[in-house]
Amino acid sequence: MRPVAIVGIGRTKFGAFPDRDLRSLGIEASQKCLEDAGVKPEQVEAFYLGNFAGPSFVGQNHLAPYIAGGVGITGVPTTRFEAACASGGSSFFHAFSGVAAGLYDVVLVTGVEKMTSQPTPKVAEILAGAGDVSGEGKAGATFAALFAMIARRHMHQYGTTHEQMAMVAVKNHSNAAKNPYAHMRKVITLEQALAGKLIAEPLTIYDCSLISDGAASVLLVPLERASEFAGKPVRVAGIAQTSDFFSLDQREDITSFAAVTNAAEKAYKAAGVTAKDIQFAELHDCFTIAEIMATEDLGFVKKGEGGPYVQQGCTLLGGPRPVNPSGGLKAKGHPVGATGVAQICEVTEQIRGAAGERQVRNHDIGLAQNIGGSGATAVVTVLCAV
């Protein structure tokens, strides 16, 4: 295994773009990334596409060569990776593995989703496909309902409050307001978040991430070749993808995702770090409770202390360990297949010290955590300055 660096990133703005199709979003992010790295399409040796449900959202499948061809990449492996909301993270994990193992030198990873062309009930139905349709789904449990159950249990077990969850939303909206790529650049108050329309008790609309269109790309190369490329390199210090039993009823404890703790342990070990070394993180806040759980599962705090951690301001942009400086899935947006790759873009940009208004203070080592479904898939990545 050889060291691997990110030498290019590219993103579209996230949002609702009725005039843009999935392909054009994927091509835009890919091209911006190649430009950042100073790489021509014909130099790309493999193309990894993260996409959750293009066929269901827009009726187009076989998306990897469809987008790659539009970028001018042919004659190489082009493959779509699907792992629900961790599709982006999974495509990045496999691409990293390919470069680390010496299979390829120049690999482009793009994540993309185009969700807003479908009405919201249809979007919810498509998203439900990431969970156990014949079990949880048949019982009427949407993802909001599943995470509401998780939230209720977390509240019961650890005294976590809905106010603490709402604080995640307030923080992430505040961060997104500073992010030109974010879907929703609107600051909200705690009162607003608490008084939001109820989606699945105790979760209000402000506890839920957004339905978005968007794409993100990164370019991976061996660290030893990083100086040949235009983009300031950031090292992939450690990464792991793991899995768990599929539905919540198969888990011993629904207030923790075993796949996340497992992936974190492996990623930390590969990077030679512990949780306390992580200076900032992009976490998978599909629902606000998920960010709280992630800070626990990743070992930032002990189990049950995620609520007080956000309440004490520890995860604020100016706090001791900023979480979701991008605005997270909550406010930056959550175009599913793009999310895991966009997290890597954000951590890279932060480590480069190029995040502008939303730049975190200590930015030598950051983490991205991406989950699929209700935690059946998890990808954890540690990035660090070169």
Add this chain to the structure above:
Amino acid sequence: MRPVAIVGIGRTKFGAFPDRDLRSLGIEASQKCLEDAGVKPEQVEAFYLGNFAGPSFVGQNHLAPYIAGGVGITGVPTTRFEAACASGGSSFFHAFSGVAAGLYDVVLVTGVEKMTSQPTPKVAEILAGAGDVSGEGKAGATFAALFAMIARRHMHQYGTTHEQMAMVAVKNHSNAAKNPYAHMRKVITLEQALAGKLIAEPLTIYDCSLISDGAASVLLVPLERASEFAGKPVRVAGIAQTSDFFSLDQREDITSFAAVTNAAEKAYKAAGVTAKDIQFAELHDCFTIAEIMATEDLGFVKKGEGGPYVQQGCTLLGGPRPVNPSGGLKAKGHPVGATGVAQICEVTEQIRGAAGERQVRNHDIGLAQNIGGSGATAVVTVLCAV
């Protein structure tokens, strides 16, 4: 890169199974494969799933941990690979790469599709997603129509006849009749094939592959560890996945798939062989013309000579170079995501000398060729006896 061996194979019967769901098919093939290899679920270090359109066919997405969990595989990377009709081949390619590069020692690859729960027009719509929906699809071109155009051009350019195409169907039906896993074990005559219901002129129903349910699995390990496993090992001598521009109008010549010639060249080079060394092959006969083209693109014969090649009986089970001893997509069936993995199962079983009634005479070195869409993705694999 270290040598890699297949030490386990498992298949369900292919067919229309109204009482079976996608998951049970995937689990059955996976479990049979682990049994063949003498491997316990907890020994599996990564799970690679090939599936084209589970979300569209059965409404369930995030299929890799869904099936893996059912087999008892958790805590490892479980990922779905989608590359249209080459989803199975692509998942196998990436799994091979992982083992060859030393990332994993014990990897399970499963391909699965459950198609028959949808009515045929809906199946055709879902399959059309593998092509350019906003271009070819909008113009009304189904896959049968695209391959009919290809057939017409091949006839015009090389004098290929519809009778030659029909001979592919007759041969593959005859082989499938000897295959207990095949969907359609019905011998047909040349007269029947020629008089079949017209689907897209010149292609009749007998020129088209089947809509099937089914799953197939293989287990990969480093060759140096092969003796630790129960299944008779077969070596993966060379493999390549490549891509091409997406739609037919972007290609210079539609009578040849550049991705196939490109992948074959790379796979032959990796295996240290040439086309003439290949003793038998499983080819992607989604339509009969595709098998004829494949024999040309793989260098079995010169361009334009694929028609006479089948006509002279060269590809018969008892001929000098049997093609599709399994019955092919045409008669064994084409559960899309399973197809590429099932091809590997068949070539492995033939090399093991365990193919029973359909055993080919010379079986030291065989090839599998799997394409996605109208050739935007291609995977070519050379397997050989250890």
